[in-house]
Amino acid sequence: MIDRESPVTEDELHAFVDGELPADRQAVVEAWLASHPDDAARVAAWETQAQAIRARFRSIVDESVPSHLKVDSLLRAGLNWRTVAAAVAAAAFLIGGVAGWMARDTTEVTAAPGDPADQIAQHALSAHKLYIGEIRHPIEVGASEMHLTPWLSRRLGTTLRIPDFSAFDMKLLGGRLLPGEAGPAALLMYENGNGDRVTFYCAKLTAPQMSFRYYQSDNVAAIRWVVSDYGYVVSGPANKARLKELARAAFEQLENRAPPPPANRSSNEPLISRRGT
Amino acid sequence: MSSFRQDVEANVPALRRYARALTRDGELADDLVQDTLVRALRSEHLFHGGEIRSWLFTILTNLNRNRLRSLARRPTTSALEDSDAPDSAGPEAGGRDIERALNLLVEDQKQALLLVVLEGLSYREVAEVQGVPIGTVMSRLARARAQIKAYLDGERPVLRRVK
Numbered sequence: 001m002i003d004r005e006s007p008v009t010e011d012e013l014h015a016f017v018d019g020e021l022p023a024d025r026q027a028v029v030e031a032w033l034a035s036h037p038d039d040a041a042r043v044a045a046w047e048t049q050a051q052a053i054r055a056r057f058r059s060i061v062d063e064s065v066p067s068h069l070k071v072d073s074l075l076r077a078g079l080n081w082r083t084v085a086a087a088v089a090a091a092a093f094l095i096g097g098v099a100g101w102m103a104r105d106t107t108e109v110t111a112a113p114g115d116p117a118d119q120i121a122q123h124a125l126s127a128h129k130l131y132i133g134e135i136r137h138p139i140e141v142g143a144s145e146m147h148l149t150p151w152l153s154r155r156l157g158t159t160l161r162i163p164d165f166s167a168f169d170m171k172l173l174g175g176r177l178l179p180g181e182a183g184p185a186a187l188l189m190y191e192n193g194n195g196d197r198v199t200f201y202c203a204k205l206t207a208p209q210m211s212f213r214y215y216q217s218d219n220v221a222a223i224r225w226v227v228s229d230y231g232y233v234v235s236g237p238a239n240k241a242r243l244k245e246l247a248r249a250a251f252e253q254l255e256n257r258a259p260p261p262p263a264n265r266s267s268n269e270p271l272i273s274r275r276g277t
Numbered sequence: 278m279s280s281f282r283q284d285v286e287a288n289v290p291a292l293r294r295y296a297r298a299l300t301r302d303g304e305l306a307d308d309l310v311q312d313t314l315v316r317a318l319r320s321e322h323l324f325h326g327g328e329i330r331s332w333l334f335t336i337l338t339n340l341n342r343n344r345l346r347s348l349a350r351r352p353t354t355s356a357l358e359d360s361d362a363p364d365s366a367g368p369e370a371g372g373r374d375i376e377r378a379l380n381l382l383v384e385d386q387k388q389a390l391l392l393v394v395l396e397g398l399s400y401r402e403v404a405e406v407q408g409v410p411i412g413t414v415m416s417r418l419a420r421a422r423a424q425i426k427a428y429l430d431g432e433r434p435v436l437r438r439v440k
Contacts, residue, residue, distance in 0.1 A: 011415050014422070018393055020400055045426045050394040052375040057298050057395060061290040069293070069310055071286045074318060211304055 008032040013039060017046045117207045117231060119181055121215045121224040124201035124233035127178055127187050129220055132197040139174035139189050148175055152186040156202060158230060163200055163250035165190050170198055170246075182206065198236035200250060205231035212247055214240060223247040227255065281321055284329045285314060291330075291396055292337055298391050299341055301376060309344070313337040331398065335406045338388055345384060378425040386421035389414050 008029050015021040016029045033040040067073055131138050141148045153160040155177055162172065170190035178185045178201075185203035210226040221238040224231060225247070232254070234247040292313060296306035313336045317329075324332070379387055385407065392398040392406060404411045 010419060014415060014418055015400075018400070018418075042426070045429075046422050049375065049378075049422060049425050049429075053298070053379070053391070053394050056375050057294050060294040060297050063290075063293070065289050065293070066307060069289055069307060069314060071282050071314065071318065074311070074314055075282075 008036075008039070013043055014046070017043055017050065115207075116181065116205055117210055117213075117224065117226055118215075120201075120203055120205055120231040121213070121222050121233050123178075123180060123185065123203075124187075124199070124224065124235055125215060125217050125220060125222045127185075127201065128199045128222065128235035129217070131176070131187065131189065132199065132220075138197070140176035142174040143172040145174070152177065155184040156186055156230075157183070157204065160186060160202060161254050162188055163234075163253050165198065165246060165249065167249065168198075168242075168246060169193065170196075173197075178203075180204070196237060198234065198246060201231075201233040201235065203231055204229060207231065212244070212251075214243070225251060279321075281324060281329070282318070285317055285333065288330055288333050289314070292333055295334065295391060295396055296337060296341070298379065298395055299387065301380065305344075309337055309340055312340050316340075328402065331402045331405055334392060334396065334398065334402075338392075338406055342384065374429060375425070378428040381428060382421050382424060386417045386424070389417040390421040390425075393418060 006028070008025075012021060012025060012029055016026075016033075021029060033043060141151065149160055149162060152175055162175075165172070169192045171192070173189045173191050175186055175188040178187050180203035183204045185201060188200040190198045190200070205226055206229055207226050209228075210224075212223050212225050215222045215224070216238050219238050220235060221240065221243055222233050222235040223243055223246075224233040226232070232250065234243060234250055236243050236246065289310065292310045293306060296309045296313075297303060300306045300309065313333060316336050317324075317333055379390075382390065388407060389403055392403045393400070398406065400411050400414050403414045407414060407417075
């Protein structure tokens with residue numbers, strides 16, 4: 001069977017895997033593989049790779065296409081993608097839902113220098129590093145003081161909702177006001193029994209909606225997101241998985257107005273309920 | 278809707294998949310798809326038949342190449358990897374390993390492999406998308422596969438699948 005006059009080339013092995021082999025070489029390559037285990041193993045490995053790649057990304061084609069990627073809405077927006085992007089970002093954000101938004105699968109990306117959304121994360125991280133080190137005065141107003149939320153809400157110009165991290169054994173210590181790039185910023189600090197501290201930062205930020213992004217600086221890290229002209233940052237020890245859980249919890253509490261988890265919140269209970277300014 | 282627009286729309290899911298695999302960033306991927314669609318729809322009057330799918334993949338590939346070029350010198354931040362999404366990998370695919378392996382490839386090789394394996398483009402179509410001879414596509418494909426195999430063999434021996 002084997003045509004010894006025309007040995008099989010590596011290109012032909014790839015073509016075999018990819019269904020590009022001319023019909024008259026099919027049998028030759030098959031016979032070659034039967035008698036060349038090394039090549040057969042390589043071909044099998046390539047096929048396994050291909051299956052893994054297809055399996056990894058298969059679910060994306062079944063997702064419903066976001067409205068801002070529909071031809072009709074692009075045409076309506078006049079095919080100006082800057083306008084399109086700005087106009088539909090908010091809608092897509094809401095329509096996509098929390099789950100879809102959270103499920104974004106991302107990795108190393110480059111950030112534009114001076115991007116306000118990056119600056120806010122840097123500010124939050126700086127504040128985090130500065131104040132977690134304070135033993136006696138980590139905060140300005142304690143969690144037990146009833147005016148904490150109304151005060152910060154008034155200064156931020158929004159009804160601030162303070163995330164409840166009690167499900168993570170993180171108890172609210174209190175908060176402070178900080179100068180931010182575009183106005184006052186609020187920093188809330190939480191602490192667990194081990195003395196680990198986590199902060200939640202919120203400041204006005206005129207930027208499009210943005211999903212989670214992770215920043216790391218030495219042994220501390222932050223996750224920031226942007227919703228409705230406010231930037232939010234959760235900072236803590238550089239443990240990506242855990243920080244992500246915290247950020248997700250905060251996001252869901254803020255966006256969904258979901259009731260905070262029931263466990264251990266006797267001390268900061270009054271602060272969780274939504275207050276007017 | 279014109280058939281041109283219908284054809285464009287029909288390709289959106291595949292474009293999203295390709296963009297996601299290229300960038301590993303859902304937000305970025307959809308931005309690329311949107312830019313691709315806008316460019317394609319604007320150029321409707323320039324399109325005189327031919328393979329719309331390859332053309333769309335060409336636009337997206339070029340846009341991503343431009344993006345990488347313009348961002349080359351900027352500082353990087355790391356977006357969240359979605360380690361716990363239930364659908365993030367096929368049940369037996371070693372999905373995260375293959376993603377890491379893909380990420381090691383240089384852009385041209387990654388494009389070639391994804392277009393062939395994930396999107397099912399022919400070698401000839403990939404050559405058109407990348408603007409190179411078919412021989413170049415094949416050598417990119419070969420290098421991509423060799424590198425992925427080396428990565429999966431060397432660094433993740435436990436997860437090798439015995440067929």
